[in-house]
Amino acid sequence: MDIESWKSQLRKGAAELAVLSILKGRPMSGIALLDHVKAYSEIGLSDGTLYPLLKRLDRDGRVTGNWQLPDAGGRPTKTYTITKDGEDALRAMRATWVGFRKDLSDIVGDE
Amino acid sequence: MDIESWKSQLRKGAAELAVLSILKGRPMSGIALLDHVKAYSEIGLSDGTLYPLLKRLDRDGRVTGNWQLPDAGGRPTKTYTITKDGEDALRAMRATWVGFRKDLSDIVGDE
DNA sequence: AATTAAACCTTGCATAACAAGTTAAATTGT
DNA sequence: ACAATTTAACTTGTTATGCAAGGTTTAATT
Numbered sequence: 001m002d003i004e005s006w007k008s009q010l011r012k013g014a015a016e017l018a019v020l021s022i023l024k025g026r027p028m029s030g031i032a033l034l035d036h037v038k039a040y041s042e043i044g045l046s047d048g049t050l051y052p053l054l055k056r057l058d059r060d061g062r063v064t065g066n067w068q069l070p071d072a073g074g075r076p077t078k079t080y081t082i083t084k085d086g087e088d089a090l091r092a093m094r095a096t097w098v099g100f101r102k103d104l105s106d107i108v109g110d111e
Numbered sequence: 112m113d114i115e116s117w118k119s120q121l122r123k124g125a126a127e128l129a130v131l132s133i134l135k136g137r138p139m140s141g142i143a144l145l146d147h148v149k150a151y152s153e154i155g156l157s158d159g160t161l162y163p164l165l166k167r168l169d170r171d172g173r174v175t176g177n178w179q180l181p182d183a184g185g186r187p188t189k190t191y192t193i194t195k196d197g198e199d200a201l202r203a204m205r206a207t208w209v210g211f212r213k214d215l216s217d218i219v220g221d222e
Numbered sequence: 223a224a225t226t227a228a229a230c231c232t233t234g235c236a237t238a239a240c241a242a243g244t245t246a247a248a249t250t251g252t
Numbered sequence: 253a254c255a256a257t258t259t260a261a262c263t264t265g266t267t268a269t270g271c272a273a274g275g276t277t278t279a280a281t282t
Contacts, residue, residue, distance in 0.1 A: 001171060001268080003203045008239050009269060010124035010211060013117055015239080018218045031260055040214035042207065049239055051262050056238095060112060075247050077260065092114045096153065098221055100121060101212055103151035107129045110209050112237085120238060123269050142229055160270055162231050167269095186228065186278045 007044070015045055015053055017097060020082060020090040023063060027081040030054060054080055062086035118155070126156055126164055128208060131193060131201040134174060138192040141165060165191060173197035 022028065022036055030050055037045045057063040063080045070077060082090070133139065133147055141161055148156045168174040174191045181188060193201070 001167070003200070003207065005268075006124055006127065006204065007207055007211075008267090010128075010207065012123040012238050012269080013121035014211070014215055016112075016117065017121075018215065021219045029260080030262095037218070040218060042211040042214045043218070044239090046240070047261080048241065048243095048263085051260095053238085055262085056112065074249090075260070089114070093117060094219060094221060096114065096118055096121065097215070097219060100118075100125070100153040101216070103153045104125055104129065104208070105212070107148070107151060107154070108132045108205060108208060110205055116237075119236090119270050123238085126270080140229080141231095155270095157271070158230080159232090159272065159274095162229095164269085166231085185280080186230095188229065 007042075011042075011044060014043060015049055016057070017090075017093045018043055018045070019050070019053060019057070020062065020086055020093065023080055023082040024087065024090060027079050029077040029079050031077070033080075057086065060085075062089050118153075122153075122155060125154060126160055127168070128201075128204045129154055129156070130161070130164060130168070131173065131197055131204065134191055134193040135198065135201060138190050140188040140190050142188065144191075168197065171196075173200055 018037060018040075019033060022033060028036070030047070034045060034047060034050060037043055054063065054065065058065050058080075061083055063082055063086050065078045065080050067076045068079050129148060129151075130144060133144060139147070141158070145156060145158060145161060148154055165174065165176065169176050169191075172194055174193055174197050176189045176191050178187050179190050
């Protein structure tokens with residue numbers, strides 16, 4: 001196992017938390033989400049990861065996707081909005097993340 | 112996906128980083144590792160996860176396992192020691208973890 | 223002798239990330 | 253007008269890990 005493969009493992013679960021966190025602020029399309037996360041290199045979200053994730057979140061009732069016609073014309077985009085269940089899940093995931101981060105940081109001992 | 116299943120996903124990759132970090136301090140048996148990590152509830156390392164992991168790390172030359180007879184009697188235990196390659200891998204993983212933690216914390220916005 | 227406990231290990235399953243593809247609609251170039 | 257490209261969304265197949273639920277071996281205990 002090289003380090004790149006390990007990074008893929010470390011990232012598991014992170015995309016879901018990241019997407020719900022961003023959508024909590026405001027509804028957004030898939031492309032806009034990708035653009036928003038692009039700056040965070042260690043998250044490394046690609047469209048092949050994002051769209052299946054959005055589909056799962058929609059199926060589980062944590063987000064809803066709605067097609068919308070942009071004001072300026074052009075092709076329709078699908079805008080995703082977090083639901084009440086999504087916000088509940090986000091709260092639980094945030095609490096878990098905070099605990100996980102502390103535990104692993106304590107073990108790793110990074111200053 | 113319930114929160115417990117999501118936790119299993121979040122933990123992926125963490126066990127490897129945690130085990131190498133602990134072994135960097137001192138060689139240790141599997142049981143001792145489990146006992147050491149027991150306090151960190153969000154890591155949640157079980158023996159069914161640890162032993163296959165140690166086997167992979169041994170196969171990849173990141174640790175070496177050696178059977179030893181305990182001074183005080185009792186059954187032999189296998190003591191794992193981190194190797195040079197293991198320390199190199201640990202350095203790279205630590206750096207990744209620090210960046211990952213920052214990126215996800217920034218997105219999640221936990222204070 | 224039989225049972226329990228300790229330490230180690232194996233098997234099978236579920237799941238997400240990723241690379242590499244695909245589709246459909248809009249825009250651009252000639 | 254037609255072809256080529258771009259954009260946004262999506263699909264498929266592979267891979268690796270965590271985990272539950274088992275199993276094995278050795279030593280200590282009853």
